[in-house]
Amino acid sequence: MKYVIGVDGGGTKTEVIAYNSAGEQIACGYGGFANIIEDRQQGLDNIGMAISQCMENLNRSDCVHIYAGISGMEVGNNKEIIENYLTGRFNTSITVINDADLAFYALLKGEDGIITISGTGSVSFGFHKDKYFRAGGWGKILGDEGSGYDIALNGLKKVVSEIDDGLESSDLSKEILSYINVSNIYDMVEFVSNSNKTDIAAITPVIVKAAERNDENAVNILKVASKELANITVKVYKMLGFQSQVNICILGSILTKVSIIKENYIRYLSKEIKDFNIINECISSAKGSYYLAIKNREF
Missing domain, CATH: 3.30.420.40 (ATPase, nucleotide binding domain)
Known part of the structure; x- marks a missing residue:
């Protein structure tokens, strides 16, 4: 077989x-x-x-x-x-x-459209009339807007800003420090310096849980992430010149499973794109291999 x-x-x-x-x-x-x-x-x-x-x-x-x-x-x-x-x-x-390209084939099955992904990292890109454009996804230093890594980093920056402003640590800051098992800013800095992208992104669930109980700082961080993801999607949409309804696939645990982010992402999109259809199928990106094999007549 x-x-x-x-x-x-x-x-x-x-x-x-x-x-x-x-x-x-x-x-x-x-x-x-x-x-x-x-x-x-x-x-x-x-x-x-x-x-x-x-x-x-x-x-x-x-x-x-x-x-x-x-x-x-x-x-x-x-x-x-x-x-x-x-x-x-x-x-x-x-x-x-690229893993994002594989996901594109899986979700759009060879059709034109846009895919925006937010997991540990993030990216948005699309195809329209044989034209390709990409926005975001330039790594943890230059890009990855609205990703799990970016959300966690903004949470860590919140800890720092409270100290710089002479404020008492917020509940969110205390929870972040507790999660990474440090008691002061210097140990936190050492943790960040010695951690990889995955280690940093693992802080994101702490922020999501705080937002779910309406912690204002956490909610604001997630709303910023939503807007950044919408922004890179809109950039792709405008550069590709879609004139009719566009299929926009969303993928990655941050964008598909965090309701605050998903809802605000769609709200921000609706301000810039008149006619779009969100595709949020529970399908593995790995299935893109099947559609590529069909396209290349390997079966």
């Missing part, structure tokens, strides 16, 4: 799914972060182990292609590094693309 494998490798976890020619899931595997910017060898090992787990009970010679959507692959020669690593481990055709 011929099958294709899709790898959805993000900044926090890796999901690998095998699909048969009917688009049915036949096996899966899971691993840690895949972004090799954080840690090259560990990221590569996470990808490789997840693929091996998925293929454990499958005939490897029946695999027609592995489409690996990996966060951060466009930086430097990361694409080549990942391709060489996977080619050395798996005897099949390998294509490495």
Whole structure:
């Protein structure tokens, strides 16, 4: 039985799914972060182990292609590094693309539209009449507006600003310090300096829970994230020149599972885009591999 494998490798976890020619899931595997910017060898090992787990009970010679959507692959020669690593481990055709591109194929099934993603990182991009445009997604230093990392960082900055302004620490600040198990600003600075993107983003649930009980500081942080995500979506929309209803896919735990962010994101969008349809399907980005295989006539 011929099958294709899709790898959805993000900044926090890796999901690998095998699909048969009917688009049915036949096996899966899971691993840690895949972004090799954080840690090259560990990221590569996470990808490789997840693929091996998925293929454990499958005939490897029946695999027609592995489409690996990996966060951060466009930086430097990361694409080549990942391709060489996977080619050395798996005897099949390998294509490495950005994880956001894989998600686009999964959700829009080859149609024109826009996809905006907010998980550990964030990005928005779209296709319209063979034209492509992207906004955001430039990493933790230059971009990732409205992402889990960005939300957590703004929470940490709130802790700092209260100290700089001579204010008593808010409930949110106390909860953040408690979560990272530090008691003062100096230890917090050390924590941030020694932490990777995933470690920082892990603070976000603390802020979300605070917002759900109407903590004003937390709500404001999430509203800012919503607006930033809407802004990058609108930039893509305007640059691509859509003239009729546009399908906008949303993906990632921040944008799809945090109700405050999702609701405000749609509200901000409606001020700039007259006619749009939100697509929020519960589908793995890995399924983009199936639509790519169909497009490339590999079945």
